[in-house]
Amino acid sequence: MNYSKRVLILSLLISAIFVLWGTLLPDHLTSITSNIQEFLQKKFGWFYLLSATSFLVFVVIIIFSRYGSIKLGKDDEEPEYSYLSWFAMLFSAGMGIGLVFWGVAEPLSHYAAPPLAEKETPQAAQAALKYSLFHWGLHPWGIYTLIGLGLAYFKFRKNAPGLISAIFTPILGDRVNGPIGRAIDILAIFATVFGVATSLGFGAVQISAGLSFLFGIENNFITQVVIIVVVTVLFTLSALSGLDKGIKYLSNTNVLLAVLLMFFLLFVGPTNFMMNFFTTTLGAYLQELPQLSLRITPFPESELSQWTQSWTIFYWAWWIAWAPFVGTFIARISRGRTVREFIIGVLAVPTLFSALWFAVLGGGGIYSEMFNHAGIVQVMNDKGTEIALFKFLEQYPLAPILITLAILLISSFFITSADSATFVLGMLTTGGRLNPTKSVKLTWGVVQSAAAVVLLASGGLAGLQTASIIAAFPFTFVMIGIGISLYKTLKTDMPKLRHR
Template structure:
């Protein structure tokens, strides 16, 4: 009884502390937006100046780690019991993971980023507005949207899925640290990890919501001539918040699943349409050449900092921003991926969360970014690159005006944005509810609704205090402490795999069963691991 009460108290502590901190941020930003923006700017500059190396190194560690797991003997391990079967079909499974991992962000930046790099070339590698600049812009866009971000998500997703579905731990990031710190995960240290995870999720999703609000407002302005100021941005945010809170009252098998399936049906329509009416050969060439440039230069790009250059503004605005944003999103996307991946193997999980989404992201960038760069090079759309660099949120809709059926395609784009927006935020309330209430897989509706309101509040504060720049700064700041936690997750997860499925574990099981090590089935290893886990629990 005492243990149960202690755990209940700890769960209440995580919920109360994370709610209080989130509410204080909203209150501070609402009362003093200028002061809030000034403080975040100072902290952002310090992080970019002193810790860019840390983000690059950790992102590389995560990529190598998940590729190793997928390709090694550990890839055969199932995320669940041997008898478990996947809960969702492959299409629905992938759709939910992709919208959680990228959602409206790929629509926002898939076109705007190549055009931005075309006029502000990374590290000054080529003269702006040249053919070489166009190639580099596709190369770096692939770098920011392909393997690294998905590997960051996969680290958290794999570890949580293994510990919850196979070892019967609660869906909390702190539980993964049990192999390292033992029962301290049930005390203040574990609660601190969970609180940091909650705050990373809050700010990571708030950044995405703010960007989606900016883009939807810009789209309404370009399409229907509506005003695009902060008041309209907040109205769009409020209306969409009402929609995803309505979806939050349904089960994940209904609301999020159907919204994700709808988005994955509509998005290909946009992709196919602009491939058909766009410069198809240029788009194919951009994809082919871009993949080659990306893969042949991935190592130098992954470590480049321009160490002796006093100006690292480009790194802060792009690579450091992206890596920190993906890291801040990792607990959200990872827990959601884990929630829907029972019954999949580690190898299958890595393929579906790293390799396939990377290819889809590159195809999207090649089609839209390639067509937009062709417009910029031809001059038919005026100085579209400079226009989009100054207003990235309007990029997609400025582009649409240059092709057939602009009104219809703008409306379709607004719809898919809205669906991505609602589904992503809905999934966010599930994860926040689970993290803040002790790992409950189906948090109560009022908990999800409360988190929905706070998400909208934080997004609104970030918009008011700094617009797009404020969103980027918040992402970098919240991603910094959580990067350290992700490194610990890699260590704890690998330690567990080695102990339960490594050569030594196989030899022990072979000795006890009288069979060769390679002949020991996964089910036997799992039974021993579960028994050991239960023994530790009873002893505690």
């Protein structure tokens, strides 16, 4: 049995075991995984903070280094996709649906319960947007950049397989084809499968909540299953049509819808307030970035410590868990770009867009709470964070149209993320093939959706999400190895490039 078949069979077997565990004993899975995750966050919170910050610093240094001019491909190779399509695809795969879900909910959560300010005050409002941008800004994209750069460099410059294990060739040599390499690839597949399966489940819950809010459709398990089935058919069709059709067109549509929604809310809402908030937040974020990046208190019972555990460290673990999927995908679509162009594009564009997005939706939500007493926070407390966006949009003119647009945007991002994940899983389980077979992509599409439905029915989604995040801890060491291996290779290759 060859390498890729072993990885595929072992990955499917591990997926089946965890889905069965979550189905038969959901409370047991949730309890076990929650205890492990809580232990990791409390004992190794400093490790997550230092690692995420180190990854960001590492890729920023490369921008200004002599390695920045190296092409991710042959020296005369041109980029495969235009800037617009490239940005749209990496953004849609990276965090599009998350920004829609949390655009209003996270700033309002921090506004109602800030770590270092009195709640529901102007100081709390300023901190709310700063922390939201911190969690969705440079750090997650720095994590994605590191793994994406490693994969793209080894695949397109050195003709290595498109596997994460292949990046370790300078360190491990031929051992990347043995048990160590398989363990690295299976760990990446584990985090991707369960991260996307839980997102499918939670995404279905939010779409169902939106339909219930707008049309009065009952938000129950049957509705959520119907949504998952419809989304599965759509993302499978998209995945089978390939990168140049399905994912590319969907990603461009996503960005267009998101920009239309954002600018409508900006110009119809309190424009001056939002733009002032954007400017202030961006300045405060950049000024305080070093302090925010390493802020963790040694006093475990303090309010700041508990807040950091619940938000920042949880986010860093979640982004690392998603890194194999997003990093592999953005590497696949970045052939022909220079190292410098790749890093600046992946870091700067999504961060600036996220800053404006939070200023418009989060800032608008805070304005509604402070001056219009909209009661969005109360609705979040009563009915869940998935309602926050729809309650916020309810205050605007043409509210039914806006809510419908938001549901379409969530669905579109939802389809693109699952579509991209199916493509990536196909790559990781076929020896790194750039165009996996349709049968493999179809298999992973069905596995992800079936897992989401079964776990949604049993209540095991939360446990599976935590299991995915637990995978971030060992994968952090993998990412450290990626940084070492990439630097070693760049240093070795540079004299050859200069000579050429």
